[in-house]
Amino acid sequence: MLREPGSRKDISKVSGGVLWRMGIPLTARNTSSLVIDSLCDRAGEENIAVVGLYYDYLAQQEQTITNITGAIMKQLVVRGEIPKDLREAVQKGKKEFGGRGPRLADLMGMLKIAIASLPQVFICLDALDECLPRRLPELFESLRDIVQESPRTRIFLTGRPHVREDVLRYFTEAVMIPISPNPDDIRNYVEMRLNRDADLEAMSNSLRADIVRVILEKTSEM
Amino acid sequence: MESVSFRDGNTNCGNIINESFNTFNLSNEDAEIMRWLSPLEPSNRHQAVRTERFEGVGDWLLGTREFREWSSSEGGADKAVLFCSGNPGVGKTYLR
Numbered sequence: 085m086l087r088e089p090g091s092r093k094d095i096s097k098v099s100g101g102v103l104w105r106m107g108i109p110l111t112a113r114n115t116s117s118l119v120i121d122s123l124c125d126r127a128g129e130e131n132i133a134v135v136g137l138y139y140d141y142l143a144q145q146e147q148t149i150t151n152i153t154g155a156i157m158k159q160l161v162v163r164g165e166i167p168k169d170l171r172e173a174v175q176k177g178k179k180e181f182g183g184r185g186p187r188l189a190d191l192m193g194m195l196k197i198a199i200a201s202l203p204q205v206f207i208c209l210d211a212l213d214e215c216l217p218r219r220l221p222e223l224f225e226s227l228r229d230i231v232q233e234s235p236r237t238r239i240f241l242t243g244r245p246h247v248r249e250d251v252l253r254y255f256t257e258a259v260m261i262p263i264s265p266n267p268d269d270i271r272n273y274v275e276m277r278l279n280r281d282a283d284l285e286a287m288s289n290s291l292r293a294d295i296v297r298v299i300l301e302k303t304s305e306m
Numbered sequence: 307m308e309s310v311s312f313r314d315g316n317t318n319c320g321n322i323i324n325e326s327f328n329t330f331n332l333s334n335e336d337a338e339i340m341r342w343l344s345p346l347e348p349s350n351r352h353q354a355v356r357t358e359r360f361e362g363v364g365d366w367l368l369g370t371r372e373f374r375e376w377s378s379s380e381g382g383a384d385k386a387v388l389f390c391s392g393n394p395g396v397g398k399t400y401l402r
Binding site for chain 1: 340359362372375381382392
């Protein structure tokens, strides 16, 4: 007979799966969103632009360097006037071959001009490990070009530790910060979720303590 | 006029819009330019991720000396990159 999933007797055997079901927001991806929001808040007072994107396994095919460069350009041009070069490139592209999309070299040229015309641009790219590995060298080269032309540009990257070496190959002085689940954050989050349990009375204090203890143990192993 | 939604945070920066439910009214031509540039809409994903974020989590990072130095841009081109690494199970959308 199948056991009822989520049976509370199983608490001592829980794996990280419980965390997944609880959706504990302690991930690098959430760190990215926090950094983006924090920079965007600053953008109101300081004249900075915040652009970027979240890499996603499921979108690997369409997350080409060309599409990503185009998306970043889009995030910049929506801030102000659309450059004349861009208007012309679109008109030209429409007429040729039944409608051609942008070329990377053209986009990069326009992007570098757009970035250089702003006081400071923050480029945030989340989960580099979810980018097709063969596309990473081109991405890093493009980023390096941008930084060389506009040295005030700041680049925020996240990814699994194995991407670290790739980053260092292109940016030898990159600052590295490891993200690991913080026990206080986990405890606060689990307590909050338990307090919101629909069936709070059914949970004894000892079960409650067990849940918190086991989850903290499991996350410390990650 | 064509209404194009940029309800995702990545574009909600600077003096454009600060709230996440604003829409830009772009002319047809401008909307076409946006579509031509890229089919990707990073702001949708940002909105989804930030909605799931738990208040206070990760704030420690913003307070680190490394983060503050990096974001102040005093280091110039050499110090342009900040890389945050997470182990498998941490670096995904949700822990598994």
